[in-house]
Amino acid sequence: MDVKDVLEKNEPFPGQVHPTPGGGILVSSIDEVISWARSNSLWPLVFGTSCCAIEMMSTASAKYDWSRFGFEVARATPRQADVIIIAGTIVNKMAPVLKRLYDQMADPKYVIAMGACATSGGPFFYNTYSVVKGADHVIPVDVYVAGCPPRPEALIHALITLQEKIRNGGSTQGAVDGNGKNG
Amino acid sequence: MDKEMLKTRIVDHFPSASIEEGTEWLTISVDASTWKNDALKLRQAEDLKLDYLFCLTCVDWKTHLSLVFHLHSTIYRHTLVVKTKMDRNLPEIETVSDIWRTAEFHEREAYDLFGVRFLNHPDLRRLFMTDDWKGWPLRKDYEDPVNMIRL
Numbered sequence: 001m002d003v004k005d006v007l008e009k010n011e012p013f014p015g016q017v018h019p020t021p022g023g024g025i026l027v028s029s030i031d032e033v034i035s036w037a038r039s040n041s042l043w044p045l046v047f048g049t050s051c052c053a054i055e056m057m058s059t060a061s062a063k064y065d066w067s068r069f070g071f072e073v074a075r076a077t078p079r080q081a082d083v084i085i086i087a088g089t090i091v092n093k094m095a096p097v098l099k100r101l102y103d104q105m106a107d108p109k110y111v112i113a114m115g116a117c118a119t120s121g122g123p124f125f126y127n128t129y130s131v132v133k134g135a136d137h138v139i140p141v142d143v144y145v146a147g148c149p150p151r152p153e154a155l156i157h158a159l160i161t162l163q164e165k166i167r168n169g170g171s172t173q174g175a176v177d178g179n180g181k182n183g
Numbered sequence: 184m185d186k187e188m189l190k191t192r193i194v195d196h197f198p199s200a201s202i203e204e205g206t207e208w209l210t211i212s213v214d215a216s217t218w219k220n221d222a223l224k225l226r227q228a229e230d231l232k233l234d235y236l237f238c239l240t241c242v243d244w245k246t247h248l249s250l251v252f253h254l255h256s257t258i259y260r261h262t263l264v265v266k267t268k269m270d271r272n273l274p275e276i277e278t279v280s281d282i283w284r285t286a287e288f289h290e291r292e293a294y295d296l297f298g299v300r301f302l303n304h305p306d307l308r309r310l311f312m313t314d315d316w317k318g319w320p321l322r323k324d325y326e327d328p329v330n331m332i333r334l
Contacts, residue, residue: 092330093311093313126332126333127331127332127333127334128331129320129325129327129330130320130330133332
């Protein structure tokens with residue numbers, strides 16, 4: 001997906017404003033307005049298990065500044081978070097914790113698997129006794145990012161991809177059923 | 184204190200210990216059966232005072248297991264590395280957790296991942312792995328068909 005196309009194509013608001021004397025009439029659909037609002041205020045959970053978390057922090061801080069796209073409010077509790085970025089290796093002992101955090105997040109909720117470890121186990125795929133071979137064995141994933149670790153640009157790309165997915169009505173999977181099937 | 188000076192003092196205390204060449208820190212090998220006494224001497228001798236154990240590692244050489252102790256003196260600021268060999272089938276050695284308190288955790292780790300039995304250790308049980316775990320994961324011949332994909 002080319003982010004440039006997305007950013008150019010996107011209208012500031014989904015709908016039309018018809019000016020009338022003394023104000024205006026807004027025409028849109030509720031679904032579009034809701035997904036527009038959701039996609040522009042995704043609050044990530046503070047969750048990082050290894051070096052990808054360093055890149056995630058870099059993405060959050062001044063130089064890359066993901067708050068330009070609406071991700072600024074990193075939450076320390078899953079109750080207030082909309083998206084969990086799995087930034088790092090998930091080991092067998094961490095898997096139940098990740099599952100619990102995901103279950104504690106309120107719907108609608110989204111998941112980004114950041115980097116090789118979260119995607120497939122990555123460098124720990126072979127000859128390891130402790131690593132989960134892909135976080136999607138534990139919770140459903142919306143967007144995968146390649147890299148080891150991915151650069152901040154790649155993570156921002158993933159976040160914009162997730163926004164695009166939400167705006168197109170995709171993935172409210174948690175709300176549809178608990179099994180992670182796409183709604 | 185520099186390496187050469189420490190070397191002369193070590194040779195005074197341990198005439199029989201073999202000294203490894205070409206290492207950053209002075210490295211000696213001692214026998215596993217005398218390790219406990221040697222450790223006490225390293226800690227207490229007036230001219231050594233190695234009062235800080237900053238690393239305890241186990242290495243699986245396939246033919247045997249070896250333990251590597253990194254010791255430092257906060258008084259003289261010298262560093263010494265001590266290596267011992269153990270039988271791979273029955274790796275047993277006296278604990279030094281009463282000499283350096285740090286060793287209690289480090290020895291638990293070596294037990295957990297390599298199966299080294301530290302005699303007289305106060306609390307020798309699994310550290311990272313679950314209590315019911317079978318086997319020693321960091322040994323070279325470790326097999327786990329459920330969790331591991333062999334390449």
